[in-house]
Amino acid sequence: MVMARYRCRYVTLLFLLFLAIPATIGQGSDADTLLQARTSLSDSAGRLRDWTASTTPCNWTGVACEPRSGAIASIDLSNFNLAGGFPSGFCRIPTLRHLSLAWNDLGGGLPAADVALCSGLEVLNLSNNFFVGRLPEFSGEFPRLRLLDLSGNNFSGDIPPSFGRFPSLRVLSLYSNLISGRIPSFLANLTELIEFNLGFNPFRSGSLPPEIGNLTKLEVLWLPFVNLVGEIPDSVGNLANLKILDLSNNGLTGRIPASIGRLRSVEKMELWRNQLSGELPQSLGNLTSLFAFDASENKLTGKLPEGLAGLNLTSLALNDNRMDGEISTVLAQNPHLVELKLFNNNFSGELPSGLGRYSYLTNVDVSGNQFAGRLPPDLCSRGMLESLVAFGNRFSGELPQSYADCRTLDYVRIQNNELSGKVPDLFWSLPKLYHLELRGNKLEGSLPPNISRAKNLTQIIISDNKFSGQIPPEICDLMELRTFDAGNNQFSSGLPLCIADLTKLQVLDLQQNNFSGEIPAGGWTELAEINLSMNRFSGEIPRSLGDLPVLTYLDLSGNQLSGEIPPELTNLKLNHLNLSGNDLSGKIPDGFDTSFFLPSLLGNPDLCSSSGLKTFRRCPSxxxxxxxxxxxxxxxxxxxxxxxxxxxxxxxxxxxxxxxxxxAGPLWKLTSFARVGFDESEIFECLTAENLIGIGGSGRVYKVSLKSGQIVAVKRLWTGPDGQNSDREFRSEMETLGRVRHSNIVKLLFCCSAEECRVLVFEYMENGSLAETLHGNKGDQPLDWERRVKIALGAARGLAYLHHDCVPTVIHRDVKPSNILLDAEFEAHVGDFGLARVVGRETEDHSAMSNVAGSCGYIAPEYAYTLKVNEKSDVYSFGVVLLELVTGKRAIDPSFGEQKDIVQWVIDTISPKRAIEVSDMDYEFLIDPRLRPFTFSEYKEMVRVLNVALLCTSAFPMNRPSMRRVVELLSDRRDMNPVVQDQ
Incomplete structure (x- = not known):
């Protein structure tokens, strides 16, 4: 028995050793395969340092094996900071089922031959890399593939037919690429799909295929920013398992189909920013699982269906439509409602009085409607309300006393209503409140001392009411205050002197009150606007106002100020000055002694002018x-x-x-935008052929060295038959640059005009224009990459300022290298605003908009046929400039071929066929040869900037980022991977 037992153990041991031998041999072979494939990757972070032949692959970072057999089953190297091409050698492991290389710096194309090696995979995730060219053909069978994620790359072209032949595919993600063509109907063959993500791609205009209804197992349909047009097909109602439906940011038209009410499992529905019309279908009331519904920014009409209002929604957004009628009281009975956005419609009647009584409301925005009656008193009864926006209605009565207990409230805008009575004292002291806007009502009472407890207040805008009393000194405790606008009220007495200690204050507007006493002055280092007009201030104008570094708006008119105008005020770079209607006397400072400032000085009869300014007596020397x-x-x-x-x-x-x-010579009209030590006579003496440095479409440019040693650039605009255009450009540049102050916008110093001559004087840029430096024949060394990136970022910041921070917004309309000027440090300054337009301003000459403005090669494709001024037109032009910085080529070049510009050339060049012809299938062939040799890190930076350029020059304006986003993309590499998102 003992011998039999030992014999049995011996046989078992031999059997186990026999099983282990193939596994050991297999692991050794697989290790060699992995190590060979790993040589094609750059591992700058050292994450793969433990991939060595001396250890088993199952212990390597990112590798997982089957616990029983020891076979390699998964490779997950996501977010490892790897670079290189697609390591197709990994797919030579026959047991590999999961391959994830997401969030790396992999690039080049995906040849069909390499992808074919991966036919045994169940999961292939290459998302958020830098792959380019057309999507790969998946030749052969991929019977096990369950997840295919190629999102966040730069794939282009059509979706290949092979994408409709994955029998087991459950997740297809191709979002955030450059895929064109139309959404193909053959994708409806993927009947096992659960997630279908194609959003953020510049597809050609097309409808959502009605065959989409065949995907009955679908739970996520995510198609924002794919240029869908036409109506939503009725077949969408067949998607009974759908939980998320997102068709936002498209061009869908027509009514929302009633069949959408059959989506009994849907939880979130995003239809915003389309062209949908008609009334909301009553069948929406059947969607008992729905918790978020957003159909904002459409053309919807009619009333809010009671069935939809009665659902247990956490978020309801119907803003920016044409809906009307009253809001059903059933909405107030929803215990789950957190966010309500109804703004910019024509809703009327009273808001349900019980709104907020049963739910944890956080954000309420009902502005821009016709609501009347009292504000609902229970909005904050659950103590969660953070934002209340209700301006532009007809709300009346007092501000509810209960709002004074809403300690979570941080943002309030209730301006332009008919509210009356006294604001509760405790309301002024809410601890989290940072924006308070109550202007344009009939509110009364005074500011209580306890306002000092609202330490987070940055904006107090209470103008156009009936507030009275004095401003309490406790307001000086609000050290975060940036805007204090209390104009057109009945405040009286003097201002507390400590208000000058509010160092973050940017706007102080107290016009049309009964303030008296002297004007306080102090360390307002960020103050840009002071308006104390139409009060009873007396005494002298503080000289220290002239030391405020960013002050551009000063209005002290209609007071009882006396004494001289402080010469220190001429140090300011003012866009607006008004000292009229006071008792000022003495000599007008030289910087203000021009016709430009004449209206700002009237009503001070004791002033005198050294220049002979009309209406004033001449000052005797x-x-x-x-x-x-x-x-x-x-x-x-x-x-x-x-x-x-x-x-x-x-x-x-x-x-x-x-x-x-x-x-006498011509009568000159002179305007100074900065303190200058010259006049028009010195300028005109220097407009000679020797000083000519450039001739453009709008005039001649001269380099002028002044007697003071200062060097300026002078543009003399063309006159003659084209005088009307010249005058338009002159006014455009003067009005735009005269009020703009930014380090990346060229500074206009001075301008003068006569009947037949118009001259603009700018700060001189030592390195000329980007066009001269990048494309000119100068003997200097070509721009290195570091300077090119600096120029790109500077120009982007200048344009972002015009688009986002200027009020009103300015559209340049002629962004190109010759209009980007470089100073001695190669800092970029955007210039030449002759074609600029101010958004929202009624122009005097509407014919200026009846033809295409801009330069060939830089004009956005949609601008040529819509003639609409839009920020995205500037973004496109800037993208062309980025392409020029990377490639070194001009926007229009004969080498591109007939009827091609640089954008089309780059897009056509980045293709699988072209990529195969170069080593490593990379972008190197696109980069300016004058930049060679370059390091690998510089190369990655060049590819990144090229990526931003392609995004900016998207054929569809909706896919282009804002200039503010462009600045972020150029500044922070971490934001580059999901390159089409967050627009």
Whole structure:
């Protein structure tokens, strides 16, 4: 029995050793395969340092094996900072089922031959890399593939037919690429699909295929920003398992189909920013699982269906439509409602009084409607309300006392209603409140001292009410305050002197009150606007106002100010100055002694002008006073001694005056935008051929060295038959640049015009324009990559300022290298605003918009046929500039071929066929050869900027980022991977 037992153990041991031998041999072979494939990857972070032949692959980072057999089953190297091409060698492991290389810096194309090696995979995730070219053909069978994620790359072209032949596919993600064509109907063959993500791709305009209804197992249909048009097909109602439906940011039209009410499992429905019309279907009331519904920014009409209002929604967004009628009281009974957005419609009646009584409301925005009656008192009864926006309605009565207990409230805008009565004292002291806007009502009472407890307040806008009393000194405790607008009220007494200690204050507007006393002054380092007009301030204007570094708006008109105008005020770079209607006296400072500032000085009869400014007496100089005394003495003596002499002198003076008038030059209109030490005569003396540095479509540019040593650039606009365009460009540049202050916008110093001459004087840029530096024939060394990136970022910041921070917004309309100027440090300054347009301003000459403005090669494709001014047109032009910086080529070049520009050339060049012809299938062939040699990190940076350029030059404006987003993409590499998102 003992021998039999030992024999049995011996046989078992031999059997186990026999099983282990193939596994050991297999692991050794697989290790070699992995190590060979790993050589094609750059591992700058050292995450794969444990991949060595001396250890088993099952212990390597990112590798997982089957616990029983020891076979390699999964490789997950996501977010490892790897670079290189697609390591197809991994797929030579026959047991591999899961391959994830997401969130790396892999690039090049995906040849069909390499992808074919992966036919045994169940999961293939290559998302958020830099792959380019057309989507790969999946030749052969991929019977096990359950997840295919190629999102967040730069794939282009059509979706290949092979994508409709994955029998087991459950997740297809192709979002955030450059895929064109139309959404193909053959994708409806993927009947096992659970997630279908194609969003953020510039598809050609097309409808959602009605065959989409065949995907009955679908739970997620995510198609934002794919250029869908036409109506939503009725077959969408067949998707009974759908939980998320997102068709937002498209061009869908027509009614929302009633069949959508059959989506009994849907939880979230996003239909916003389309062109949907008609009434909301009553069948929406059947969607008992729905918790978020957003159909905002459409053309919907009719009333809010009671069935939809009665659902247990957490979020309801119907803003920016044309809906009307009253809101059903059933909405207030929803215990789950957190967010309500109904703004910019025509809703009327009263808001349900019980709104907020049963739910944890957080955000409420009902602005821009016709709501009337009282504000619902229970909005914050659950103590969660953070934002209340209700401006532009007809709400009346007092502000509910219960709002004073809403300690979570941080953002309030209830302006332009008919509210009256006193604001509860405790409301002023809410601890989280940072934006308070109550202007344009009939509110009364005073600011209580407990306002000091609202430490987070940054905006107090209470103008156009009936507030009275004095401003309490406790307001000086609000050290975060940036805007204090209390104009057109009944405040009185003096301002607390400590208000000058609010160092973050940017706007101080107290016009049309009854303030008295002296104007306080102090360390307002961020103050940009002061308006104290129409009060009873007295005393002198504080000289320290002239030291405020960013002050551009100063209005002290209609007060009782006396004394001289402080010369220090001329140090300011003012866009607006008004000192009229006071008791000021003495000499007008030289910087203000021009016709441009004349309206700002009227109503001060004791002022005098050294330049002879009309309506003011001329200031006598010391020399003039002496000469006057001598002249009076001589004339009196001559009149007594020689009566005839007086007659002769009078005749001579009369003739001299006539001759002087006849020989006088043109009447110049002068405008100064900064403190300058020159006048028009010095400028015109230097407009000679020797100083000419450029000739453009709008005029000649001169380099002028002034007597003071300052160097300026002078643009003399063309006149003659094209004088109307010249005048338009002159006014455009003067009005735009005169009020813009940004380090990346060229600074306009001075301008003057006469009947036949218009001149603009700018700060001089030592390195000329980007066009000269990048494409010119200068003997200097070509721009290195570091400077190109600096130029790109500077120009982007300038344009972002115009689009997002200027009020009103400015559209440049002619962004190109010749209009990007470079100073001595190669800092970029956007210039030439002759074609610029201010958004929202009524222009005097509407014909200026009846033709295409801009330069060939930089004009966005949609602009040529819509003629609409839009920020995205500037974004496209800037994208072209980025392509020029990377490639070194001009926007239009004969080498591109007939009827091609740089955008089309780059898109056509980045294709699988072209990529196969170069080593490593990379972008190197696109990069300016003058930048060679470059490091690998520089190469990655070049590819990144090229990526941003392609995004900016998308054929569809909706897919282009804002300039603010472009600045982020160029500044922070981490934001580059999901390159089409967050637009």
């Amino acid at each position: 010391i020399k003039q006073k002496a000469l006057k005394r001598i002249a009076v003495t001589v004339l009196l003596t001559a009149a007594v001694m020689f009566p005839a002499t007086a007659v002769v002198l009078a005749a001579v003076c009369y003739q001299f005056r006539r001759t002087g008038k006849r020989n």
